[in-house]
Amino acid sequence: MEELHRLLQAKVTEVMEETLENMAFTSVDECSAEEIEELDQQLMGVNLLVTEPVLFEMHLNSSQELLYQLAENMYAMEREELDDQLIKDLLAEILNTVAGLLMTAILPPETKFALGLPELSDEIVGGSELVFNYIAEDCPITLEIKAADLDSLQALLQD
Amino acid sequence: MKTIVIADDSATARMMIKRCLEIIGFSEAEFLEAVNGKEALGLVKQNQVNLLVSDLNMPVMDGETLLKWVKASPKLIDLPVLIITSAGNEAKCKQLMEMGAFAVANKPINPAILSNILAPLIAANEG
Numbered sequence: 496m497e498e499l500h501r502l503l504q505a506k507v508t509e510v511m512e513e514t515l516e517n518m519a520f521t522s523v524d525e526c527s528a529e530e531i532e533e534l535d536q537q538l539m540g541v542n543l544l545v546t547e548p549v550l551f552e553m554h555l556n557s558s559q560e561l562l563y564q565l566a567e568n569m570y571a572m573e574r575e576e577l578d579d580q581l582i583k584d585l586l587a588e589i590l591n592t593v594a595g596l597l598m599t600a601i602l603p604p605e606t607k608f609a610l611g612l613p614e615l616s617d618e619i620v621g622g623s624e625l626v627f628n629y630i631a632e633d634c635p636i637t638l639e640i641k642a643a644d645l646d647s648l649q650a651l652l653q654d
Numbered sequence: 655m656k657t658i659v660i661a662d663d664s665a666t667a668r669m670m671i672k673r674c675l676e677i678i679g680f681s682e683a684e685f686l687e688a689v690n691g692k693e694a695l696g697l698v699k700q701n702q703v704n705l706l707v708s709d710l711n712m713p714v715m716d717g718e719t720l721l722k723w724v725k726a727s728p729k730l731i732d733l734p735v736l737i738i739t740s741a742g743n744e745a746k747c748k749q750l751m752e753m754g755a756f757a758v759a760n761k762p763i764n765p766a767i768l769s770n771i772l773a774p775l776i777a778a779n780e781g
Contacts, residue, residue, distance in 0.1 A: 517762035595740025604744035
């Protein structure tokens, strides 16, 4: 599991950076689970299934505060003008983009992949050892990867 | 006046695409938005549309099915279809181009990427 985490870490960081930079001119930094806990912010979660070439699930937890900050930048709107639906949609689109970039980074160019639609979730990150923690704008954002067959996922990365 | 249809189930994605298009030369265009392929197909049938920008992964009707319908219609066959997706790689891009897509771009997009891809249409828009 440590080897798989190591293989994924650089790629996940790269796609998190690219996504938030492109969407909202925001930078992210890797951090520890302890740092995330210390920040103690209200989180929102979203899930997305990767259905091909191997089945696994990505779960993104982001601080609500970060999502509001990103939305204020992107939409050029005041906080009181932003509604919950817009914030949820932004969270889903971040995971959608991260998932696509990560699969593109992992797979050989000739291998097709398929993503499900993002679904909002109350689940809290932590059930897997493949957790990648980041801080953006002093707020936590965490990606978790869960797979029933981690060997297949590892094989993809080593190809 | 150019008319552009943007099909994406994400309001965030539609906003980003619209903003990028405005920046690269389509600020005077009329933008029509759809949340799935079926809605987008209705819009391109009912309006004189100059560009269709579509996501792939959408509920009800996905972008690939939308592209098939557009390219199967004698009235719409010449409509340029730009696919912007998070689910694209070289293999998928090749397949979509063979189906008649004008171009395929991966999310996250930015004005520079779209400007490059749409250079011929921008020139026509300015002409």
